[in-house]
Amino acid sequence: MPKITFTPWRDSSELLNIRAQFYPPSPAESDLRANACRTVEAWKLRNHLPHAVEATALLTDAILHDDAAHNSVFSIRATYAAAFCRFVTGLVDSKLGGQRRTMFQRALDLGLPASFVELRHEATHRELPSLVVLRGAVHRSLEWLWGYYWGRIDVAVASASAGGHLNNRIRDTLRQVSQQQQQHGSANPPKRKAKAQAVAAAAQSLAGICQQEPEGTLLLSRALLEEDMLKSRQPGASMDSSFSTWDVLLQTIADTHPPFLTTLTEEMAMDLGHSTEPETVFLWLRHILESGTWAPQRPRIPVSYLRAICREMPNDWTARLEEQTLAKLSSLSTSTNTDDAADLDSAVDLDVYVDDGWDALEAYGWGSARNWSVRPIGVTQTQTRKMHIRAIPMWTGTSNNYAYLVTDEPTKQSAIIDPAHPEEVVPVLTAEKDAGSIKLSAIINTHHHWDHAGGNDGVLKALGQLTVIGGKDCQSVTKTPAHGETWKLGDRITIKALHTPCHTQDSICYFLEDGNQRAVFTGDTLFTGGCGRFFEGNAAEMNKALNETLAALPNDTKVYSGHEYTKSNVKFLLTVSNAAAIQKLAKFADENKNTQGILTIGDEKAYNVFMMLDHPDVLKATGKTDPVEVIAALRELKNAM
Secondary structure (H helix, E strand, O other), X not given: OOOXXXXXXXXXXXXXXXXXXXXXXXOOOOOOHHHHHHHHHHHHHOOOOOHHHHHHHHHHHHHHHOOOOOOOHHHHHXXXXXXXXXXXXXXXXXXXXXXXXXXXXXXXXXXXXXXHHHHHHHHHHOOOOOHHHHHHHHHHHHHHHHHHOHHHHHHHHHHHHHHHHHHHHHHHHHHHHHHHHHHOOOOOHHHHHHHHHHHHHHHHXXXXXXXXXXXXXXXXXXXXXXXOOOOOOOOOOOOHHHHHHHHHHHHHHHHHOOHHHHHHHHHHHHHHHHOOOOHHHHHHHHHHHHOHHHHHHHHHOOHHHHHHHHHHOOOHHHHHHHHHHHHHHHHXXXXXXXXXXXXXXXXXXXXXXXXXXXXHHHOOOOOOOOOOOOOOOOOOOOOOOXXXXXXXXXXXXXXXXXXEEEEEOOOOEEEEEOOOOHHHHHHHHHHHHHOOOOEEEEEEOOOOOHHHHOOHHHHHHHHOOOEEEOOOOOOOOOEOOOOOXXXXXXXXXXXXXXXXXXXXXXXXXXXXXXXXXXXXXEEOOEEOOEEOOOOOOOHHHHHHHHHHHHOOOOOOOXXXXXXXXXXXXXXXXXXXXXXXXXXXXXXXXXXXXOOOOOOEHHHHHHHOHHHOOOOHHHHHHHOOOOHHHHHHHHHHHHHHO
């Protein structure tokens, strides 16, 4: 039965219209914020109003109340304080269920700045903060609410409208396969050929949905587990007919889109934990995990993660699956030799690998430095690499985050950087562990925001005790390295912590070296062609972070940032300058989906206007000459886009 969600707005367009009134696309447009506040007040009478919407209205109304000609300064301060305190309290109180935790801990779970909780405490229990402080806090709160809620609703609306259409496409295709299999069950060769062609066409169509639609893989997996698909079987009947009907289709999809098999087996395991008719699902899982026909695809299955699901959802069927099948597979994987592990690594096509060589970059006008090896970090075809960096995309199509798995290949010692979404990261890590490719020892966070450190507890729950390295406000952190502190990952990789406070006060970049391989993980401090917002800092701090700390790294250091924002950043760069390097980046970004780990610090100095503060075009665009004022003006221009 579909889940019913009640909302106080009639349809999604009404909510999007209110968003446009709170956050007008252009400063030149009419100010309709008061109208938006009145609408939200009416919505509240209907109930089911999300706290983020109410908080936006309260904070905006406080800004509109900020008129010294009609209201006293004390009244303005009190209004700001009341709106801000309700905003913060409503968020941290929304997680009161379950284990008792402090407001700071709950705020960290959401990526809410710790300074918001401190200011709330001061406003509630001490003197009202100054008007300057309250104004700044309210404006920062509205910026945070955009990232937390408003900036995501158009994607959610699109997903909701597209989800039903996708489901229908998937189900229609699966039903056609089932019907054609029954119709062409004859041994007649022409009919066998027609059946094979129908299966191939269906597999191509379904794999295309998985590759092109963010929710496609999950929707397909769940559709397969409906009663008239994989579960279609009379009690006690043989499964041979079902296996012969679906095996070829499923294997073809898995070969074309490897993440499909990971998602399907996870959904099967979870279904096994709560299904009212689990026997068919159990037999399907055992078939995939044990039969010879599935042997080539089996390395893609996250055995450890399936075991964790079985332990979280204990019943007779999950216990049987773990004891009879999963435990056996786990013991086999630990005895796999290193050559087999290398083969598994090349078979799992879940990575976002860096393109081989510099030929691609040279096509856009870049050349490689002469005094260092041009072999890119993370080439998977060679067995001589030492530092291997694997990018794991998260929330593709929305916030476009990346987690990064870094491995010292001789020792297999590994660390995972910013694993914010365990649902997408844990299957990759468990597959690598099961293949014997990594020995995971640490989680490393670039800063405390929920979309970077919010997955720490989920990873720890799934994979066990790990060191958590990051700023003091990161979730479950166990070690905060000092600025300039270095340590080893395995035998060869040296990691150096570089404190870069501004986006958050606990922001840390990590510079890694392995011989002539160099990489820096910048989180939300430095992006390709851009930088992070000054949520908890100021322009002077960002200038130091970019143009002193990071600019001092070797020019051949490859940059791995926390998000894929290059295309949107290029649009801003072109409003500031038409420099040749920016034109090259624009062409490169237009023709390449992934830019992480390809471009370098030296490249950033050539096209990133936040690191070009004395460039004539930048000075002209900002009307400033002091570096701190220039970078502040650039950030305001970028914020206004």
